[in-house]
Amino acid sequence: MRELTQSGTTTIVGRSMKTQQVLHNIDKVAAGRWPVLVLGETGTGKDLVARSIHETAGQGPFVPIDCSSLVGPLMESELFGHARGAFTGAVGPKLGLIELANGGTAFFDEIGELPLDMQAKLLRVLQEKEFRPVGSLQQRRSDFRIIAATNRDLAKEVERGAFRRDLYYRLNVVTLRLAPLRERTDDLEPLIDHFLSLYGTGHILTPEVRSALQGYEWPGNVRELENCIQQMVAINTGPMLHICDLPSPIQNCLQARRAQSMAVAVGASGNSKPPARAETPDRFFNQDIPILPLIEMERRAILHALEYTNGDRGVAAHLLGIGRTTLYRKLKEYELAV
Ligand SMILES: Nc1ncnc2c1ncn2[C@@H]1O[C@H](COP(=O)(O)OP(=O)(O)OP(=O)(O)O)[C@@H](O)[C@H]1O
Ligand SMILES: [Mg+2]
Incomplete structure (x- = not known):
C-alpha cells in the first residue's frame, strides 16, 4: 500500500482506502485525454490531484485558470486572448490562457464560478477545439486536456440553471471525488508526519497532541492540517510540541470533548449502574x-x-x-x- 506518491513536484500522501483509490484513478486517467472533474470540499487536495494527473501524463504545459478571479470586461481576453487594438489599452496582441494550454492541460479551478456566457464559449472550444481572440476575425486552434474542479454541487447548479447542462456532461466524463479528511482518518498519521518533515526542524508531537489531532473534525481538511503543523513549528523551537501549542480551534474542540466526558463521569458518579465508558x-x-x-x-x-x-x-x-x-x-x- 502506498502512503506517498510523488510525480514531479506533487506529493500525495495517504494510506486510507479512499486515497489509495484516488491514486489508482490518477494513474488510470493520466493515460488518456478525457476531461476530468475533481470534486471535494475546500482543502481536500483538488489542485494537487489535478497537477498530479498532469504530471503523470507528462505532456505540455499546465495552465491553472482560476474561474473565481475571471471577472469583469477583461475576462474574455484573459481566456481567449485579444488582437492588437481590440479595445483601449490593447497595444499589442495577447495570447489567452486557452492558447497557452495547447498541447497540455487547462485546469479550470472553481469551474462553478464561471459565468454562463463564458460557459457557452468554453463549451465551443471543447467541441471544436477552436476559438476567436477578442477583436480578431481569425479562428485559432488549441487542443488541451481539461481538468475542472469545484467544491460546489455542480448537479444542483445545473438544476437551478446556474450551470449549463451540456457543459456539465462534457466535463463530467471522469469524476474524482475527494473525501473530506474526517472520512479518511487513516490518512491523518502519514499526513502529520509528512508536514512535520516538510516544515519541522526535528519537532516531535506528544502522544496527547496526536490524539487531539486524531479527534478533531478538520472542517478545512488537509489545508487546515497543514496550516496547523506550520503554525505550531513556526512559533515553537521545540523539539516537543504540547497541547498548549495547538491552534485555538483544536484546543476548543478538545475542551468541549473534555467537558462532555466530565458530564458523563459526573452523571455516572451519582449512579449505581456502571457508566458507558467515557472519553477518559x-x-x-x-x-x-x-x-x-x-x-x-x-x-x-x-x-x-x-x-x-x-x-x-x-x-x-x-x-x-x-x-x-x-x-x-x-x-x-x-x-x-x-
Ligand atoms: N493527500 C495530500 N498529501 C499531501 N498534501 C496534501 C494532500 N491533500 C492536500 N494537500 C495539501 O493541502 C493543501 C490544500 O490542497 P489543495 O489546494 O489541493 O486543496 P483544494 O481542494 O484545491 O482546496 P480549495 O477548494 O480551497 O481550492 C495544499 O498545500 C496541498 O499540497
Ligand atoms: Mg483549489
Whole structure:
C-alpha cells in the first residue's frame, strides 16, 4: 500500500482506502485525454490531484485558470486572448490562457464560478477545439486536456440553471471525488508526519497532541492540517510540541470533548449502574512518563485526576476506577489533602 506518491513536484500522501483509490484513478486517467472533474470540499487536495494527473501524463504545459478571479470586461481576453487594438489599452496582441494550454492541460479551478456566457464559449472550444481572440476575425486552434474542479454541487447548479447542462456532461466524463479528511482518518498519521518533515526542524508531537489531532473534525481538511503543523513549528523551537501549542480551534474542540466526558463521569458518579465508558483523560495524559515506582505513579495519577476534574473527588475517584473512600484514604496516605 502506498502512503506517498510523488510525480514531479506533487506529493500525495495517504494510506486510507479512499486515497489509495484516488491514486489508482490518477494513474488510470493520466493515460488518456478525457476531461476530468475533481470534486471535494475546500482543502481536500483538488489542485494537487489535478497537477498530479498532469504530471503523470507528462505532456505540455499546465495552465491553472482560476474561474473565481475571471471577472469583469477583461475576462474574455484573459481566456481567449485579444488582437492588437481590440479595445483601449490593447497595444499589442495577447495570447489567452486557452492558447497557452495547447498541447497540455487547462485546469479550470472553481469551474462553478464561471459565468454562463463564458460557459457557452468554453463549451465551443471543447467541441471544436477552436476559438476567436477578442477583436480578431481569425479562428485559432488549441487542443488541451481539461481538468475542472469545484467544491460546489455542480448537479444542483445545473438544476437551478446556474450551470449549463451540456457543459456539465462534457466535463463530467471522469469524476474524482475527494473525501473530506474526517472520512479518511487513516490518512491523518502519514499526513502529520509528512508536514512535520516538510516544515519541522526535528519537532516531535506528544502522544496527547496526536490524539487531539486524531479527534478533531478538520472542517478545512488537509489545508487546515497543514496550516496547523506550520503554525505550531513556526512559533515553537521545540523539539516537543504540547497541547498548549495547538491552534485555538483544536484546543476548543478538545475542551468541549473534555467537558462532555466530565458530564458523563459526573452523571455516572451519582449512579449505581456502571457508566458507558467515557472519553477518559488518559488519552490526554502526558505519556512521556519516566519509569517510576508504582507508588509514585499512583500519587501522580491521583494528582492528575484531581487537576483534570478541578478538585472534584467524586469524579476523580470514578475516573481512577476506585471508590470515594479509597480515594480519601490514599489522599491521606500521600498527604495530598486535608
Ligand atoms: N493527500 C495530500 N498529501 C499531501 N498534501 C496534501 C494532500 N491533500 C492536500 N494537500 C495539501 O493541502 C493543501 C490544500 O490542497 P489543495 O489546494 O489541493 O486543496 P483544494 O481542494 O484545491 O482546496 P480549495 O477548494 O480551497 O481550492 C495544499 O498545500 C496541498 O499540497
Ligand atoms: Mg483549489
